[in-house]
Amino acid sequence: xxxxxxxxxxxxxxxxxxxxxxxxxxxxxxxxxxxxxxxxxxxxxxxxxxxxxxxxxxxxxxxxxxxxxxxxxxxxxxxxxxxxxxxxxxxxxxxxxxxxxxxxxxxxxxxxxxxxxxxxxxxxxxxxxxxxxxxxxxxxxxxxxxxxxxxxxxxxxxxxxxxxxxxxxxxxxxxxxxxxxxxxxxxxxxxxxxxxxxxxxxxxxxxxxxxxxxxxxxxxxx
Numbered sequence: 001x002x003x004x005x006x007x008x009x010x011x012x013x014x015x016x017x018x019x020x021x022x023x024x025x026x027x028x029x030x031x032x033x034x035x036x037x038x039x040x041x042x043x044x045x046x047x048x049x050x051x052x053x054x055x056x057x058x059x060x061x062x063x064x065x066x067x068x069x070x071x072x073x074x075x076x077x078x079x080x081x082x083x084x085x086x087x088x089x090x091x092x093x094x095x096x097x098x099x100x101x102x103x104x105x106x107x108x109x110x111x112x113x114x115x116x117x118x119x120x121x122x123x124x125x126x127x128x129x130x131x132x133x134x135x136x137x138x139x140x141x142x143x144x145x146x147x148x149x150x151x152x153x154x155x156x157x158x159x160x161x162x163x164x165x166x167x168x169x170x171x172x173x174x175x176x177x178x179x180x181x182x183x184x185x186x187x188x189x190x191x192x193x194x195x196x197x198x199x200x201x202x203x204x205x206x207x208x209x210x211x212x213x214x215x216x217x218x219x220x221x222x
Contacts (some may be wrong), residue, residue: 009125010136020172021144024110026151027083027165028103036100044107045145052113052137057118063099069180072113076173079110084210163207170206174199
């Protein structure tokens with residue numbers, strides 16, 4: 001009974017915490033042909049399982065490094081900006097550089113940055129049981145890959161979802177920055193609602209600037 005309860009908790013944690021990872025996968029891979037998209041998602045997911053095992057072993061140590069989460073948040077904001085660049089280029093008929101390899105690298109980098117909460121949740125739910133821990137890690141990536149494929153299909157049908165996806169990534173990055181001890185220890189005035197408001201401003205600014213920089217600016221220069 002306890003094992004079933006632990007499995008149930010692992011399933012719920014994975015479903016709740018895997019959404020942002022799936023958005024990155026879908027946004028990074030949806031422009032690829034179907035076969036290459038499946039390879040990119042599978043390869044990125046398989047290597048990400050290994051990364052999550054490493055993260056699980058070092059999660060406690062990583063959380064003690066002040067500033068690491070802040071840097072990760074900045075990296076996610078850059079990824080959101082970069083992915084919108086590729087979206088705008090594809091709309092203009094310009095072939096985005098990198099292809100499948102670049103999509104896999106983007107998936108791995110973003111998953112590495114965003115997986116700490118998922119890894120810690122699964123580790124806590126497993127209660128130290130190695131079998132449950134491995135099950136949780138593999139299941140988390142299965143869910144992420146399935147959701148990522150679904151997101152990719154939706155973005156291909158509804159182009160505006162690429163902006164929603166980029167906004168989700170930018171929001172996640174901004175909140176990671178505000179949650180880092182480098183910020184919280186130096187800005188005691190930073191309440192939760194101020195952090196939410198600031199993250200919203202950053203999210204809107206990043207998506208708006210990316211749209212102008214990658215689409216509107218070239219037309220003005222031309």
